[in-house]
Amino acid sequence: MQKSAFSIALSGIVLTAFIINVSAPPRTLLERVKKSGEIHVLTRNAATTYYEGSQGPSGLEYDLVKKFAEYLDVDLNIKIRDNLNDIISQIEKGTVDFAAAGLTVTEERQNRIRFTTPYQQITQQAVYNTNNNNIEKRPRKLADLMGKRINVLANSSHVEQLSQLKLKYPKLSWTESKNTDSSELLDMVANKLTDFTIADSNEVTLYRRYHPELRVAMNISKEQPLAWAFAKGSDDSLYKEAQNFMAHMKKTGELAHLIKRHYHHASKYQYSGTNTYLSKVRSRLPRYQKMFETAARENKLDWRLVAAVAYQESHWNPHAVSPTGVRGIMMLTNNTARQLGVVDRTDPKESIFGGAQYLRKMVDKVATRYGLEEPERTWFALAAYNVGFGHLTDARMLTKLRGDNPNKWTDVKETLPLLRQRKWYSKTRYGYARGNEPVKYVESIRSYYDILNWYLDNGKPKIAERSILAFKSSAL
Numbered sequence: 001m002q003k004s005a006f007s008i009a010l011s012g013i014v015l016t017a018f019i020i021n022v023s024a025p026p027r028t029l030l031e032r033v034k035k036s037g038e039i040h041v042l043t044r045n046a047a048t049t050y051y052e053g054s055q056g057p058s059g060l061e062y063d064l065v066k067k068f069a070e071y072l073d074v075d076l077n078i079k080i081r082d083n084l085n086d087i088i089s090q091i092e093k094g095t096v097d098f099a100a101a102g103l104t105v106t107e108e109r110q111n112r113i114r115f116t117t118p119y120q121q122i123t124q125q126a127v128y129n130t131n132n133n134n135i136e137k138r139p140r141k142l143a144d145l146m147g148k149r150i151n152v153l154a155n156s157s158h159v160e161q162l163s164q165l166k167l168k169y170p171k172l173s174w175t176e177s178k179n180t181d182s183s184e185l186l187d188m189v190a191n192k193l194t195d196f197t198i199a200d201s202n203e204v205t206l207y208r209r210y211h212p213e214l215r216v217a218m219n220i221s222k223e224q225p226l227a228w229a230f231a232k233g234s235d236d237s238l239y240k241e242a243q244n245f246m247a248h249m250k251k252t253g254e255l256a257h258l259i260k261r262h263y264h265h266a267s268k269y270q271y272s273g274t275n276t277y278l279s280k281v282r283s284r285l286p287r288y289q290k291m292f293e294t295a296a297r298e299n300k301l302d303w304r305l306v307a308a309v310a311y312q313e314s315h316w317n318p319h320a321v322s323p324t325g326v327r328g329i330m331m332l333t334n335n336t337a338r339q340l341g342v343v344d345r346t347d348p349k350e351s352i353f354g355g356a357q358y359l360r361k362m363v364d365k366v367a368t369r370y371g372l373e374e375p376e377r378t379w380f381a382l383a384a385y386n387v388g389f390g391h392l393t394d395a396r397m398l399t400k401l402r403g404d405n406p407n408k409w410t411d412v413k414e415t416l417p418l419l420r421q422r423k424w425y426s427k428t429r430y431g432y433a434r435g436n437e438p439v440k441y442v443e444s445i446r447s448y449y450d451i452l453n454w455y456l457d458n459g460k461p462k463i464a465e466r467s468i469l470a471f472k473s474s475a476l
């Protein structure tokens with residue numbers, strides 16, 4: 001009797017404790033985020049952070065925070081602010097959970113907010129225009145900046161750095177622009193409205209593809225870290241989780257992969273080709289744009305991507321012909337043309353429709369055979385378009401053999417060139433291939449595609465249609 005009274009009392013306590021626990025308000029920031037099922041992140045709209053890409057929202061910061069939301073199993077809610085000071089003060093006030101905005105870790109900022117371990121290293125670079133008559137000889141040292149027009153972004157790490165340098169070079173002076181962003185400042189240099197600007201090296205890598213006349217005069221800082229920014233304060237629950245996440249991303253190689261995915265093709269781009277490309281965008285593309293649009297729509301592709309493929313193939317010349325007998329604006333082989341029902345390969349309309357149809361086939365084949373998601377699906381489909389499925393499958397097999405990931409374009413593109421070496425191709429089913437070519441092919445198309453977007457969207461990374469994005473995440 002006594003015993004059962006005791007157990008009733010005990011279960012009463014357990015039950016009360018349980019009820020209290022369930023209805024208790026979340027005590028920490030992490031608990032609050034998990035309970036609300038949503039994380040609020042602040043970023044900037046820029047090519048280095050967050051923009052609308054061919055397969056939806058893109059950018060290194062976006063990819064990283066998306067993975068973090070998956071890691072926490074919550075939805076992602078993105079907010080955009082372009083003014084750096086706004087970003088820092090919103091973090092201080094705690095109106096968002098954190099900022100992932102390509103922020104440089106600086107001493108001044110560390111007094112106001114706290115940063116995670118860095119995800120990337122950059123340097124600050126002074127950029128000028130080689131066609132600018134105000135600059136007589138190639139500037140190499142800080143002294144060459146004296147007396148020149150320098151425009152920089154207000155509240156940026158660049159201003160902090162220049163202020164440091166001014167202690168040693170008192171004559172150094174600059175103008176700070178408030179309501180702008182660094183890509184506009186690079187535009188000003190390209191249009192010779194100023195002599196120099198300061199930009200982060202990752203941005204310069206992406207941007208020089210659009211304006212090859214821009215050059216880096218010198219680095220004005222040592223390597224500096226970029227990191228996520230959190231509010232200071234006693235609650236470090238979410239901050240700690242972000243630190244765990246960063247450690248996880250580093251350990252698994254996922255972070256290195258993301259950085260490569262966003263920057264590697266751009267760093268390999270042959271800048272000298274841009275002027276020819278842009279002049280053909282103006283002179284030739286308008287003749288074929290409608291055809292690209294219709295062919296792409298019918299095959300559920302992005303027309304700008306089909307146009308980029310055609311440029312890589314033929315420079316949009318319908319009479320192009322190669323020594324091996326491929327022909328036309330999409331450079332179809334005789335066999336492929338026959339399969340696709342293309343009668344006259346030099347007819348631009350037939351060629352474009354055939355090429356788009358063929359690309360669609362490749363994308364579907366990659367999806368069913370390899371089961372890949374975008375954006376990998378498109379890169380693999382383009383590689384297959386160029387080198388054929390057999391060799392691409394061989395390269396995936398070798399990638400696995402070397403301990404890398406056959407589902408990642410950044411890994412397979414390292415292996416493809418090995419198909420030229422006997423040591424490697426002897427292990428494969430389809431043997432020798434000029435495997436460096438599909439790599440160049442895919443990477444050039446990616447840059448042509450980016451440049452076309454930049455041009456058609458008036459020099460601005462396309463802003464994501466919805467400023468608030470939410471999607472339900474799956475497990476990491």
Ligand code: GLU
Pocket residue numbers: 084102103104153155156157158181182183200203
């Ligand atoms: N990393 C720079 C900073 O934190 C911003 C670069 C930019 O806005 O392009 O100040």
